[in-house]
Amino acid sequence: LRNLAAPRNLSLVEVAASPFRLRQQIALPRRARALRLDLYHSPYYLIPYAMPCPAVVTIHDLIPYLYPESLPNPRLSGVFAAAIRLALRRAAWVIADAESTRADLVRVMRADAARVTAIPLAADAAFRPAPPEAVAALRARLGLGAPYLLYLGINKPHKNLPRLIEAWAALPADLRAGRQLILAGREDPRYPQARELATRLGLGGEVRFLGAVAGDDMPALYSGALGFVFPSVYEGFGLPVLEAFRLGTPVACSQ
DSSP: OTTSOOOTTOOOOOOOOOTTSTHHHHHHHHHHHHHTOSOEEESSSOOOTTOSSOEEEEEOOOHHHHOGGGSSSGGGHHHHHHHHHHHHHHOSEEEESSHHHHHHHHHHSOOOGGGEEEOOOOOOTTOSOOOHHHHHHHHHHHTOOSOEEEEESOOOGGGOHHHHHHHHHHSOHHHHTTOEEEEESOOOTTOOHHHHHHHHTTOTTTEEEEEOOOGGGHHHHHHTOSEEEEOOSOOSOOHHHHHHHHTTOOEEEOO
């Protein structure tokens, strides 16, 4: 909420109800009636199903259904699919982040194509080229002495990180010499495959796992990279690609 502007026609109303709790199904419709809302927009697929006004829902992707291994329990994939179908049935209109997600909703979830609009995302205005001194300070703080290629994101299976490490290992030694592959972003401990592969291939000095990076550090991290690599096999949108573009960092990504 700290990034929201505060014009006179904007009011922030706090509701103590998590999307994953039954309480949301009671608290939000009650608050909507009290506020006499004309329209409710849910930026998440779990929406209140008894709203007293029309609802719009944004569905970002179908990763939990198409890649159930990305869930804490793969059997929850069916629950996710049921929640998506309920949202599609309840919503007066549906927003998807990309044409590919819109096509998936129509093809996989049998959504009414006439009620789904793709509205692409954009990189935040904070993503602008960092000055050389900011890049140098970040590299010194994180110990990034060598020129590096960058991946930024989580380590879930659809991100395809073991294939990225295999590709790095397949490069001629003279191309890898004096350079590093940096994998930054929050790591889910359930998926150690990329780390294990880097160790097994003896790439400990060339492939570095940076972990979660503060948002304020991301522009300098992108700006200091030789290039940004994004080998995902599926994305709802793939916002890091646009962030790298905005910073002028060369990008190699999957189709």
